[in-house]
Amino acid sequence: MNGAQMLLAAPEFWVLVMACVIMLVDLFLREERRGIIHMLAMLTLVFAGIITMRGDYLADGITTATAFKGAFVRDSMGDVLKLFSFVTLGLIFTYSKFYLRSFNMFRSDFYTLSLFALLGVMLLISANSLVMIYLGLELISLSVYALVAFNRDSPRGSEAAMKYFVLGSMASGMLLYGMSMVYGATGSLGLSEIAASVSSQGGSNLLLVFGLVFVVVGIAFKFGVVPFHMWIPDVYEGAPVATTLLISSIPKLAAFAMAFRFLQSGLGDLHVHWQGMLQIMALLSIIVGNLAAIMQTNIKRMLAYSTISHMGFVLLGLLPGTAFGFGASMYYVIVYALMSTAAFGMVIMLSSRGIEAEHLGDFKGLNQRNPFYAAIMGIVMFSMAGVPPMVGFFAKWMVIKAAIDAGLLWIAIVAVIFAVMGAFYYLRVIKYMYFDEPENEKAITAPVDFGAALTLNGIMIIGLGIFTSSLIEICLASFSAL
Amino acid sequence: MNGFLLSILIWLPILGSIGVLMAGAQRPVMAKGLALVISAGTFLLGLSLFFSFDTTTAAMQFVEQRPWIEVLNIQYYLGVDGFSAPLILLTLFFGVLVVIAGWRSIQKNVNQYMAAFLIMEGLMIGVFSALDGLLFYMFFEAMLIPMFLVIGIWGGPRRVYATIKFFLYTFLGSVFMLIGLIYLYIQSGSWDILAWHALPLDFTAQKWLFVGFLAAFAVKIPMFPVHTWLPDAHVEAPTGGSVILAAIMLKIGGYGFIRFSLPITPDASAALDWLVISLSLIAIVYIGFVALAQQDMKKLIAYSSISHMGFVTLGLFIAFGIYRNTGGISGAALGVEGAMVQMVSHGFISGALFLTVGVLYDRVHSRMIKDYGGVANTMPWFAAFAVLFLMANSGLPGTSGFVGEFMVILSSFQANFWFAFLAGLTLILGAAYNLWLVKRVIFGKIANHRVENLQDINGREAFILGTLAVAVLFFGLWPQPLVDMLQVSVDHLLQHIVQSKVL
Numbered sequence: 001m002n003g004a005q006m007l008l009a010a011p012e013f014w015v016l017v018m019a020c021v022i023m024l025v026d027l028f029l030r031e032e033r034r035g036i037i038h039m040l041a042m043l044t045l046v047f048a049g050i051i052t053m054r055g056d057y058l059a060d061g062i063t064t065a066t067a068f069k070g071a072f073v074r075d076s077m078g079d080v081l082k083l084f085s086f087v088t089l090g091l092i093f094t095y096s097k098f099y100l101r102s103f104n105m106f107r108s109d110f111y112t113l114s115l116f117a118l119l120g121v122m123l124l125i126s127a128n129s130l131v132m133i134y135l136g137l138e139l140i141s142l143s144v145y146a147l148v149a150f151n152r153d154s155p156r157g158s159e160a161a162m163k164y165f166v167l168g169s170m171a172s173g174m175l176l177y178g179m180s181m182v183y184g185a186t187g188s189l190g191l192s193e194i195a196a197s198v199s200s201q202g203g204s205n206l207l208l209v210f211g212l213v214f215v216v217v218g219i220a221f222k223f224g225v226v227p228f229h230m231w232i233p234d235v236y237e238g239a240p241v242a243t244t245l246l247i248s249s250i251p252k253l254a255a256f257a258m259a260f261r262f263l264q265s266g267l268g269d270l271h272v273h274w275q276g277m278l279q280i281m282a283l284l285s286i287i288v289g290n291l292a293a294i295m296q297t298n299i300k301r302m303l304a305y306s307t308i309s310h311m312g313f314v315l316l317g318l319l320p321g322t323a324f325g326f327g328a329s330m331y332y333v334i335v336y337a338l339m340s341t342a343a344f345g346m347v348i349m350l351s352s353r354g355i356e357a358e359h360l361g362d363f364k365g366l367n368q369r370n371p372f373y374a375a376i377m378g379i380v381m382f383s384m385a386g387v388p389p390m391v392g393f394f395a396k397w398m399v400i401k402a403a404i405d406a407g408l409l410w411i412a413i414v415a416v417i418f419a420v421m422g423a424f425y426y427l428r429v430i431k432y433m434y435f436d437e438p439e440n441e442k443a444i445t446a447p448v449d450f451g452a453a454l455t456l457n458g459i460m461i462i463g464l465g466i467f468t469s470s471l472i473e474i475c476l477a478s479f480s481a482l
Numbered sequence: 483m484n485g486f487l488l489s490i491l492i493w494l495p496i497l498g499s500i501g502v503l504m505a506g507a508q509r510p511v512m513a514k515g516l517a518l519v520i521s522a523g524t525f526l527l528g529l530s531l532f533f534s535f536d537t538t539t540a541a542m543q544f545v546e547q548r549p550w551i552e553v554l555n556i557q558y559y560l561g562v563d564g565f566s567a568p569l570i571l572l573t574l575f576f577g578v579l580v581v582i583a584g585w586r587s588i589q590k591n592v593n594q595y596m597a598a599f600l601i602m603e604g605l606m607i608g609v610f611s612a613l614d615g616l617l618f619y620m621f622f623e624a625m626l627i628p629m630f631l632v633i634g635i636w637g638g639p640r641r642v643y644a645t646i647k648f649f650l651y652t653f654l655g656s657v658f659m660l661i662g663l664i665y666l667y668i669q670s671g672s673w674d675i676l677a678w679h680a681l682p683l684d685f686t687a688q689k690w691l692f693v694g695f696l697a698a699f700a701v702k703i704p705m706f707p708v709h710t711w712l713p714d715a716h717v718e719a720p721t722g723g724s725v726i727l728a729a730i731m732l733k734i735g736g737y738g739f740i741r742f743s744l745p746i747t748p749d750a751s752a753a754l755d756w757l758v759i760s761l762s763l764i765a766i767v768y769i770g771f772v773a774l775a776q777q778d779m780k781k782l783i784a785y786s787s788i789s790h791m792g793f794v795t796l797g798l799f800i801a802f803g804i805y806r807n808t809g810g811i812s813g814a815a816l817g818v819e820g821a822m823v824q825m826v827s828h829g830f831i832s833g834a835l836f837l838t839v840g841v842l843y844d845r846v847h848s849r850m851i852k853d854y855g856g857v858a859n860t861m862p863w864f865a866a867f868a869v870l871f872l873m874a875n876s877g878l879p880g881t882s883g884f885v886g887e888f889m890v891i892l893s894s895f896q897a898n899f900w901f902a903f904l905a906g907l908t909l910i911l912g913a914a915y916n917l918w919l920v921k922r923v924i925f926g927k928i929a930n931h932r933v934e935n936l937q938d939i940n941g942r943e944a945f946i947l948g949t950l951a952v953a954v955l956f957f958g959l960w961p962q963p964l965v966d967m968l969q970v971s972v973d974h975l976l977q978h979i980v981q982s983k984v985l
Binding site: 367368371382387388389393397400401404405409412413416417419420423424427430431434435468469472473476477 | 503507549550551552553554556591594616619620623624626627630631634635641642645646649650653654657658660661664665667668
């Protein structure tokens with residue numbers, strides 16, 4: 001192990017160190033000065049971003065480098081996903097600070113746990129061996145279980161955490177089981193060696209295919225696609241909104257990276273097999289997610305089902321196994337993280353002292369209480385519905401094209417029909433905000449940084465739509481090696 | 483200047499709307515004033531589209547072409563020809579009128595109302611000038627957002643139902659078109675609409691593409707049987723919303739047929755022309771009868787719009803039959819020109835009619851025919867305008883309503899006598915529902931004390947209705963400038979569509 005290889009993982013080391021530092025600093029802080037923790041966490045993200053962007057670990061002309069005997073890989077896809085994780089987590093911290101303060105939960109544990117979850121996300125994004133995948137996955141899961149139960153006096157939160165924990169452990173078990181079979185069939189843990197072994201023995205090894213099934217289950221659970229979606233609505237609803245924000249955004253980025261690395265880099269030769277499974281799950285997610293969301297009156301549950309349908313769309317992009325398809329999925333998942341953060345950010349903004357604004361009715365007449373934030377929520381909803389010029393539209397058409405590329409025109413047609421049905425519940429939010437009279441005339445107040453972050457988030461959603469070309473280019477270029 | 487004209491026409495209103503929004507709900511006069519300045523300025527700039535338009539070429543003019551999303555070959559590509567230029571001028575014209583029309587009748591969130599109309603204006607001009615498939619789709623869909631809000635915020639009692647129905651109907655239609663566009667992109671590697679015109683396609687592909695386009699444009703125009711959103715949307719929309727919906731948005735469906743269905747899938751259009759023609763004839767005759775039965779003035783005008791738009795689709799799709807019968811394109815050219823003239827003329831007439839109803843609604847707050855009677859006694863000036871527009875709506879010679887219908891009926895004789903016969907029925911039906919409306923609302927004895935206390939139109943309303951009356955009479959008496967703009971493009975289109983694209 002030489003220093004140059006360690007340097008590849010510099011962002012991970014930095015986040016790890018800072019998470020520990022924040023934990024320690026908190027011991028010496030008086031309660032009223034806890035704002036420092038927030039500043040430290042934000043600084044962590046900023047420097048993690050700067051370290052990641054310094055590409056000097058790569059020699060000229062090389063786009064991929066591995067460390068730790070090939071267990072850790074650094075490439076442009078990973079870097080882009082990590083950068084967006086930092087941006088998203090920065091937004092999440094800004095929104096959460098306001099929420100945690102008004103719910104008397106402003107403790108440094110939230111920041112430490114979130115940073116550990118971020119570390120897990122980063123490891124999973126860069127994982128190139130089965131061990132590293134499992135390590136990243138469990139680091140995310142364990143931090144998030146604790147975060148779901150963060151409000152320890154809330155029975156709903158504890159129930160959600162328990163559910164999540166039980167189901168999550170089962171999914172981890174399945175994944176491990178699948179990994180053990182893959183290991184048995186190929187004799188190695190590194191994804192590159194697995195790929196070499198699979199291509200030499202062909203795709204007909206029953207043990208491998210069997211292992212693949214369990215691996216796909218593990219990945220599907222992380223995405224939260226049908227039929228492994230049951231935990232999503234309950235956890236989203238039961239967890240404090242600050243945690244929901246976290247669960248709904250950056251772990252999805254990691255799940256995408258995991259799907260790409262495991263299925264394409266590792267088991268790419270089994271494409272026929274996993275394509276069939278993903279196809280069914282994508283279709284079911286789009287159908288079930290959109291239909292179930294229509295029935296919800298609780299906005300957290302509604303957004304949970306909408307997540308399920310969005311993840312179905314992400315899977316559509318994985319189907320053809322081409323550079324364009326993966327690029328489209330990656331673009332979708334990044335865009336989704338931004339949209340979901342903004343939507344839950346709005347929920348936080350409407351929450352007042354100890355009461356979460358979790359009912360759709362809380363959005364009534366928002367346009368009259370504050371036209372600016374109503375417009376931002378409107379942009380987010382239209383974007384989720386896939387209406388141009390919002391960024392959500394570009395993400396949708398790209399994954400639909402990927403599905404058509406894979407020769408699955410009928411899936412594309414079903415997907416768009418259900419996307420139209422899905423538009424209904426997003427429009428309903430707009431209806432509450434714009435067409436109804438407010439029930440509560442209280443002016444909306446939010447700290448300056450909260451307002452600025454939400455504005456930035458809204459601008460990203462519309463701006464990345466109109467000036468979308470560079471992000472699409474980056475996403476597609478990440479897979480140019482395929 | 484001409485190199486950026488279309489961009490200016492699109493973005494000036496859209497960016498200007500930010501200023502209007504910033505004026506705030508507390509300063510309505512400033513918002514209205516600013517909106518008027520922006521829309522009038524855009525209109526004046528847009529006039530050069532008419533004066534510098536070259537009527538001798540079918541090539542795209544005022545072209546702007548620069549890369550947008552290079553890696554996917556998507557361009558910011560604008561240009562106009564004889565089909566789009568008149569519709570853009572129509573949009574610019576109504577952009578000013580709706581601002582003036584909303585001056586008094588809108589009390590709530592005036593700045594948002596004006597901003598929504600400005601954004602809509604920019605987006606509609608974008609639809610008519612986009613020559614890149616994805617850019618077109620962006621404008622086409624984005625347009626729904628302001629209209630959705632306009633109906634939902636300032637509409638009538640059942641506005642939520644109407645606006646969600648409007649949005650979902652149109653959205654559902656257009657996603658099928660999106661799949662078609664993506665298919666074309668996969669086939670051609672480009673989003674350039676003009677390149678798609680030249681792209682050879684086998685018949686099966688053409689047929690499915692045709693169905694996809696039909697789903698989008700039939701809903702938009704709207705054709706029987708997917709027209710049911712229109713009466714609801716019209717009835718619930720505020721006057722300005724109805725005007726834009728009828729005068730411009732319906733034309734986008736017709737424009738779509740001209741820009742996409744006919745030139746990209748000519749063989750499928752020729753093979754499936756019976757479908758569109760039958761639906762058009764059903765719309766003309768059956769919806770004409772439906773209009774006769776309406777109790778609500780706005781609904782009556784909405785149904786009459788559907789019936790009139792039947793002429794547009796009929797005029798476009800009889801071209802194939804005429805070519806088969808005569809072997810030449812000159813007869814077909816009359817039909818297509820008639821369809822375009824009908825679109826422009828219907829824009830003026832339906833816009834005028836909705837404004838006329840708006841004038842009454844502002845005073846009495848009812849759209850029901852039974853609440854009126856003898857309006858001519860208290861509002862003589864208004865009655866004169868209303869009768870003129872209703873006559874134009876029934877196709878009276880000398881008004882613009884006559885020209886388009888006459889051209890289409892005349893050319894459909896060359897396709898099939900019965901087409902012409904059924905289309906001709908509209909002259910009877912149209913006269914029936916329009917004249918009956920005149921009898922019940924305008925003439926007769928004063929029906930009740932609300933009608934008795936009516937004030938005649940004020941200067942602002944007289945200006946709006948007067949301008950429209952001039953336009954209706956002008957194009958009725960001398961449609962030549964419009965036909966000149968069209969002619970070369972129509973011939974070019976027809977020469978293109980009679981060639982088979984199947985390899």
